[in-house]
Amino acid sequence: MKDVKAYIESGILELYVLGDLNPEERLEVEKTALEYPAVKAELAEIEKTMELFAEEHAIEPSEQLRGKIINSTLVNLGDDRIFTKQRKHSDEEEYEDDKVITMPKRTQFYKYAFAACLTLLLISIYGMVNLYSQLQESNTQLATLQADKTKFANQVNLKDEQLSLYRDTNFRIVRLKGLPKTPAASMVLAWNPSTKKVMVDMQSMKLPKTDTKHEYQLWALVKGKPVDMGVFDNAAVDSAIVKEMKNIASAQGFAVTLEPKGGSVNPTLDQMVVIGQF
Amino acid sequence: MSPKRKISLSEENLIQALRNREKIAVEALYDMYSASLYGVIIRIVTEEAAAEDILQETFVKIWHSFASYSADKGRLFTWMVNIARNLAIDKVRSKDFKNQGKNQELENNVTFIDEQRNTVYNPELLGIRDLVKTLKPEQKAILDLVYFKGYTHVEAAEELDVPLGTIKTRLRMAIQQLRKHFNE
Numbered sequence: 001m002k003d004v005k006a007y008i009e010s011g012i013l014e015l016y017v018l019g020d021l022n023p024e025e026r027l028e029v030e031k032t033a034l035e036y037p038a039v040k041a042e043l044a045e046i047e048k049t050m051e052l053f054a055e056e057h058a059i060e061p062s063e064q065l066r067g068k069i070i071n072s073t074l075v076n077l078g079d080d081r082i083f084t085k086q087r088k089h090s091d092e093e094e095y096e097d098d099k100v101i102t103m104p105k106r107t108q109f110y111k112y113a114f115a116a117c118l119t120l121l122l123i124s125i126y127g128m129v130n131l132y133s134q135l136q137e138s139n140t141q142l143a144t145l146q147a148d149k150t151k152f153a154n155q156v157n158l159k160d161e162q163l164s165l166y167r168d169t170n171f172r173i174v175r176l177k178g179l180p181k182t183p184a185a186s187m188v189l190a191w192n193p194s195t196k197k198v199m200v201d202m203q204s205m206k207l208p209k210t211d212t213k214h215e216y217q218l219w220a221l222v223k224g225k226p227v228d229m230g231v232f233d234n235a236a237v238d239s240a241i242v243k244e245m246k247n248i249a250s251a252q253g254f255a256v257t258l259e260p261k262g263g264s265v266n267p268t269l270d271q272m273v274v275i276g277q278f
Numbered sequence: 279m280s281p282k283r284k285i286s287l288s289e290e291n292l293i294q295a296l297r298n299r300e301k302i303a304v305e306a307l308y309d310m311y312s313a314s315l316y317g318v319i320i321r322i323v324t325e326e327a328a329a330e331d332i333l334q335e336t337f338v339k340i341w342h343s344f345a346s347y348s349a350d351k352g353r354l355f356t357w358m359v360n361i362a363r364n365l366a367i368d369k370v371r372s373k374d375f376k377n378q379g380k381n382q383e384l385e386n387n388v389t390f391i392d393e394q395r396n397t398v399y400n401p402e403l404l405g406i407r408d409l410v411k412t413l414k415p416e417q418k419a420i421l422d423l424v425y426f427k428g429y430t431h432v433e434a435a436e437e438l439d440v441p442l443g444t445i446k447t448r449l450r451m452a453i454q455q456l457r458k459h460f461n462e
Contacts, residue, residue: 010446014453018360019363034350047353048460050356051314053409057317059317061316061329065333066308069333072337072338073334074301074304074341
């Protein structure tokens with residue numbers, strides 16, 4: 001049993017009301033007040049007195065301060081419920097804890113908008129680069145296809161031309177056959193007496209391979225005499241399908257001899273490989 | 279000088295409204311207590327702009343830490359005035375405030391404020407005049423030191439060069455005297 005009277009007289013309750021006690025002393029006073037109604041009543045009296053004392057000293061703050069303070073107090077109204085942290089009736093606590101900083105929403109919005117724009121830009125650039133490389137690839141393919149097409153068209157033209165040689169009734173087909181020395185050799189040429197054109201079918205040509213110092217020379221036999229019709233290479237060396245030779249108006253036959261490169265004025269008769277006569 | 283409409287609630291209703299985070303609670307709180315709190319604050323910091331800042335900080339803090347208030351531990355005003363006094367005392371003792379060099383000599387500040395306000399707030403100060411007369415000089419001195427200058431009773435004992443027990447008794451006597459005065 002505490003000496004309530006002495007406790008009250010000690011002045012500790014006044015210090016409690018003035019906030020001039022350490023946390024332990026404060027708890028002790030609160031405990032005692034709960035235990036002894038007289039202490040609680042005395043505390044209430046002191047508190048009431050100090051409130052009246054303050055009221056006596058009250059000074060009205062300037063009028064415009066009311067709105068300002070009420071507003072700034074209410075600014076974070078919505079966020080206040082998160083303040084669940086228990087606070088003591090304490091003097092030492094730091095005020096810093098109470099400052100609630102709201103992020104400016106506009107800045108936040110622009111930040112996100114900027115990030116979104118940047119992302120879209122990067123995606124676009126990536127897409128463009130992809131598309132560009134695909135376009136390049138397509139262009140290359142297209143060029144290749146066009147080249148192929150031209151090549152095929154040329155080939156078709158050539159074939160047509162070749163075919164026309166055989167179809168043209170003006171052309172006379174001459175088959176040159178191998179001699180005893182070269183029985184496997186053979187060659188076909190077409191001669192148009194009216195246009196004087198002579199064409200050698202390179203693809204059906206079967207002549208022995210020549211070395212680098214020699215080539216074949218075509219001769220027309222005009223009234224028993226050989227006339228130079230130009231030189232040509234073995235089919236393996238010349239990729240042409242049909243080779244046009246020199247013109248001739250009339251001939252009784254054609255022959256091919258192997259001659260030194262560049263051809264000769266007169267044929268080397270023992271080097272004759274094929275001959276065809278009408 | 280008085281606002282058009284002041285909101286006033288019973289302490290019980292006010293506490294309830296504050297717990298419910300109602301807007302009206304802040305308005306009522308301001309209308310009911312701002313003058314009392316401001317009177318205490320300005321006597322401690324002596325400078326109007328600083329006192330207004332402290333008053334604002336006080337209300338923000340009351341609002342935010344209201345969950346820690348318990349009616350079992352005492353009156354709402356006691357809790358609030360201690361928040362205000364602590365903020366004001368922290369301010370006065372802070373470096374930047376001391377460096378301003380504007381603050382009055384602490385010894386004179388209470389009388390300075392009261393004299394300064396005399397003409398404007400005459401009716402309110404009549405009470406103080408009476409009140410001061412009822413207090414003995416040493417009782418007034420201890421109240422000034424502890425209540426308006428933020429001295430702890432230990433610091434006050436050193437300042438006045440009297441034993442701690444004497445300080446406590448004197449403080450109690452001063453408050454007893456006020457009690458008698460208000461009950462008359």
